Amino acid sequence: MSSVDHEDADIDSSLDAAGEAPDSAQATTLYAERPFQLLVESVKDYAIFMLDRSGRIATWNAGAQLIKGYSPEEAMGKHLSIFYTPEDLERKKPEHLLAAALRDGRVEDEGFRVRKDGSRFWADVVITALRDAGGQLQGFVKVTRDLTARKKAEEALQQSEESLRATLYGIGDAVLATDEKGRVTRINPVAERLTGWSEAEAFGHHVSEVFSIMNEETRQTAQNPVDRVLAEGIVVGLANHTALTARDGTVRPIADSGAPILDALGTPRGAVLVFRDVTEERRAQEERLRLTQAQEAIRLRDEFLSIASHELKTPLTALQLQLQLLREAASPGDQALAKKLERALRIGVRLSTLIEDLLDVSRIATGRLKLRYEAFDLEEAVREVLDRLRESAHQARCELHSTVSGPIPGRWDRLRIEQVVTNLLSNSIKYGAGYPITVTARREGDSAVLEVRDRGPGIPETELSRIFERFERASPTRHYGGLGLGLYVAREIVQAHAGVIQAVNAAEGGACLTVRLPLVPR
Amino acid sequence: MTRKILIVDDDLDIRELLAELLESRGFDVATAGNGLEAIELLKSMTAPPSIILLDLMMPIMDGYAFLEERKKDDVLASIPVAIITAGHCVDRSQLGGAGTIVNKPIDPQKLVRAIDSLQASAQSS
Numbered sequence: 001m002s003s004v005d006h007e008d009a010d011i012d013s014s015l016d017a018a019g020e021a022p023d024s025a026q027a028t029t030l031y032a033e034r035p036f037q038l039l040v041e042s043v044k045d046y047a048i049f050m051l052d053r054s055g056r057i058a059t060w061n062a063g064a065q066l067i068k069g070y071s072p073e074e075a076m077g078k079h080l081s082i083f084y085t086p087e088d089l090e091r092k093k094p095e096h097l098l099a100a101a102l103r104d105g106r107v108e109d110e111g112f113r114v115r116k117d118g119s120r121f122w123a124d125v126v127i128t129a130l131r132d133a134g135g136q137l138q139g140f141v142k143v144t145r146d147l148t149a150r151k152k153a154e155e156a157l158q159q160s161e162e163s164l165r166a167t168l169y170g171i172g173d174a175v176l177a178t179d180e181k182g183r184v185t186r187i188n189p190v191a192e193r194l195t196g197w198s199e200a201e202a203f204g205h206h207v208s209e210v211f212s213i214m215n216e217e218t219r220q221t222a223q224n225p226v227d228r229v230l231a232e233g234i235v236v237g238l239a240n241h242t243a244l245t246a247r248d249g250t251v252r253p254i255a256d257s258g259a260p261i262l263d264a265l266g267t268p269r270g271a272v273l274v275f276r277d278v279t280e281e282r283r284a285q286e287e288r289l290r291l292t293q294a295q296e297a298i299r300l301r302d303e304f305l306s307i308a309s310h311e312l313k314t315p316l317t318a319l320q321l322q323l324q325l326l327r328e329a330a331s332p333g334d335q336a337l338a339k340k341l342e343r344a345l346r347i348g349v350r351l352s353t354l355i356e357d358l359l360d361v362s363r364i365a366t367g368r369l370k371l372r373y374e375a376f377d378l379e380e381a382v383r384e385v386l387d388r389l390r391e392s393a394h395q396a397r398c399e400l401h402s403t404v405s406g407p408i409p410g411r412w413d414r415l416r417i418e419q420v421v422t423n424l425l426s427n428s429i430k431y432g433a434g435y436p437i438t439v440t441a442r443r444e445g446d447s448a449v450l451e452v453r454d455r456g457p458g459i460p461e462t463e464l465s466r467i468f469e470r471f472e473r474a475s476p477t478r479h480y481g482g483l484g485l486g487l488y489v490a491r492e493i494v495q496a497h498a499g500v501i502q503a504v505n506a507a508e509g510g511a512c513l514t515v516r517l518p519l520v521p522r
Numbered sequence: 523m524t525r526k527i528l529i530v531d532d533d534l535d536i537r538e539l540l541a542e543l544l545e546s547r548g549f550d551v552a553t554a555g556n557g558l559e560a561i562e563l564l565k566s567m568t569a570p571p572s573i574i575l576l577d578l579m580m581p582i583m584d585g586y587a588f589l590e591e592r593k594k595d596d597v598l599a600s601i602p603v604a605i606i607t608a609g610h611c612v613d614r615s616q617l618g619g620a621g622t623i624v625n626k627p628i629d630p631q632k633l634v635r636a637i638d639s640l641q642a643s644a645q646s647s
Contacts, residue, residue: 310579313608314533317626321539324630328546352627372614415625 047144050130053137055080055098067123067146069116080142083113085120101127101140113144122151176273177261182207182226185270194254194277196247211273216241216253225258229271235259244275252277301362309359316355320348346392353422357485361470364492371413371496373521378408378417378448382441385421389429396429398454399436408441408448410519416493417517423486424452424513432456432510447499448517455510459503467503490515498522526550526569527637530560530588531577531606540575543630549637557583561591561598570601572644573637576620578607586616593618602640606633 040048040061047064049057056079060072068075068083081094088094088111100107106128113123124145130138168175174191178184184202187210192198195210202210213222225236236258244254256275260268327341363369386402393400421439428437432454440451459467468491487503494501499517506512527549529540534555541551552571554560557580564570578585585605592598603620605612612623622636 310608313626314536317608317628318533318535318539320627321536321543321630325539325542325546348627372612 045145047142049075049142051080051098051127051140051142053139055094055140058139064144067115067121067144068113074116083144085112085114088112097125097127098140101129102137105129110147121146121148123147173274173276176202176207176211176275177270178207178226178230178273179270180230180268182224182230182271184210191275194244194246194252194275196250207271207273211275212245213242213254213256214245216243225256226271226273229258229260230268233260233262233268244277252279253282254278305359305362309355312355313352316348316352320345320352323348342391346395349388349392353426353486356419357423357489360489360492361485364489369492369496371416371493373411374414375409375411376414378410378412378450379404379406379441381414381418382421382439382450385418385425386439389422389425393425393429393437396433398429398432398434401436401438403438403440405442408443408519410448410517411521412497412517413493416496420490420493420515421450421452423490424450424515427486427513428452428454428456428511431459435510443519444516446519448519450515450517451512453506453510453512455508458505458509459511461505464503464505468501487513526552526571528560528564528571528574529553530555530557530574530580530585532556532580533577536577540628540633543633544637547634556580557585557588557591560588564592564598564601565595570597572601573640574601574603575606575624575633575637576603578605578612586613589616589618589620602644604636604640 043061044063044066046061047067048061049064050059052058056077057075060070060075064075065071070078079094080098081089084094093111097107097109106126109125109127111123111125112120113125114120124147126143128141128143130141132138168186169188171188172190174194175186175188176184176191176195177186183204183206187195187197187199187202192202195202195212197205197210207226208224211224211226213224214220215222222239222242225239228234228236239256242254242256243251245251254275255278256273258271258273261270261272263269323341323345327338327345330337330341360369382402382404386400390400425437425439433456435455437452437454440449440453442449468487470485470488491501494515494517497517498521499515501513501515503511503513525548527544529537529544529551530553531537531540532555537553537555541553544551552563552567554563559582560574560576561583576585576588583591585607589603592601602622604622604624605617605620606624606626606628608626622640624633624636
């Protein structure tokens with residue numbers, strides 16, 4: 001330990017054992033005699049102490065104790081390296097700092113220092129070389145400031161800046177900020193895209209140059225919300241029918257809102273504008289409207305069809321009943337009358353089928369074909385249809401043959417299956433006129449198979465694939481009558497039962513329509 | 523088992539023609555133009571009919587409402603009902619016990635078959 005001179009000894013002794021600043025009586029004396037000494041000792045925010053020529057602690061103030069944690073007894077005589085971190089000691093920082101102070105007169109440093117309890121703090125340090133009047137080195141003065149609080153605040157601010165920045169740049173809406181004069185200070189990527197200005201380009205320009213808006217309908221320049229925000233300090237809500245013109249001329253409908261940026265005292269420091277492209281929103285709205293309208297139209301149509309169905313079938317029912325009764329009332333000997341009434345009844349059946357088909361098509365189109373399953377014998381149902389159409393077949397000079405191999409019990413919609421058989425037979429009668437028709441029904445495993453085969457000219461190869469489509473007629477040039485819906489409806493019914501229907505031309509000539517149905521619904 | 527049938531349908535022609543048809547088959551027929559008339563007629567009968575043929579779409583009181591209403595009377599509720607309807611989308615959940623459906627246009631044979639089978643099951647119960 002180097003010798004301490006008189007001055008140092010004086011300073012030494014004026015600190016009491018606990019290193020506290022002098023009490024008031026002492027302080028008054030000290031102020032009168034050694035004002036600077038009082039000053040240094042009293043300062044608590046800075047550690048101010050002297051080092052001897054070799055860097056050992058010679059004095060200690062209240063601030064040093066508070067900041068570094070050592071009492072004067074503990075600190076005195078120790079080398080200043082006790083305040084340094086192991087990493088700094090490895091790099092010989094204390095020595096370098098002292099050398100720099102010697103060389104340049106003073107050195108300033110910011111870095112971690114270590115307290116008595118081993119904890120670290122961020123410090124701002126100034127070491128000044130003390131020389132006497134002759135330039136001789138007497139020692140050093142070290143002033144240390146604990147910057148922990150400041151550093152924490154800086155870091156917190158930076159983090160908060162970072163997260164704000166990330167938020168601003170990450171959000172899906174366009175954000176534009178201006179200063180109190182309306183000049184652009186920040187714009188996020190979405191705003192860059194919508195305006196066509198990059199942040200760098202836009203910076204400093206008045207917002208009205210960058211955010212060029214007009215009324216969509218009148219095409220007149222619209223008032224910039226920022227003007228109102230800055231002038232009145234209020235939040236300006238969404239404006240309707242505003243369009244933004246980008247730098248490249250693209251015009252987009254937007255919705256925008258502006259708010260003032262206020263400082264802690266409530267003074268407007270600028271404005272922030274948030275806006276977005278509403279083109280998609282509009283399109284979605286229009287879609288929804290169209291959808292609602294379409295659904296309404298369908299609903300109205302269905303209602304109409306339901307009423308029409310009832311209204312058409314009521315007089316038809318009465319008509320058929322009347323004809324039935326007339327036929328029963330006709331005397332057995334009157335063949336001519338009986339035949340006429342038979343014809344009338346057949347016409348009634350045709351009319352009924354046409355109406356059913358027409359209504360079915362509409363039901364199918366709107367997904368309303370509902371099946372009503374019941375247990376019945378397919379063989380029996382086929383027989384009934386054959387009986388009903390026998391006369392028609394006879395009229396068309398088609399002999400009806402049927403091969404049924406026994407009862408085929410299962411669960412289907414009876415009415416609809418009879419409709420399928422009717423439609424297939426009617427089709428064969430129409431296109432295979434003059435030729436025999438064979439109907440077969442049989443079981444195959446867990447399926448029922450129905451075949452209607454005629455010996456007519458068959459279906460043209462080009463038509464085979466389309467024969468089950470709506471309004472398809474195999475021979476458009478010749479008028480075969482009907483709406484061209486019979487096979488389409490038959491297919492829909494078969495498929496609704498999870499079955500398959502197929503048309504092929506038989507090797508022996510003529511067409512063969514085959515229906516395969518599961519015996520019971522799966 | 524009586525051979526009495528009640529026909530409930532809002533169309534006059536259908537009522538008359540069905541009546542003629544069924545009478546020719548040996549039935550006794552009574553008719554009503556809507557559900558309300560049917561209820562009133564049924565209540566005034568000394569002996570109830572063995573079958574009710576019921577249309578669904580009628581004014582004042584439709585078929586569904588008639589079925590609801592007749593539940594209140596044990597005798598009426600016990601008469602078997604066959605639905606005759608032109609509509610294809612029948613709301614089965616509202617039909618109560620009336621499971622038999624004959625679609626318009628009416629096939630006389632089917633109708634008679636339905637009536638016979640209803641009577642048979644009513645007799646056996």
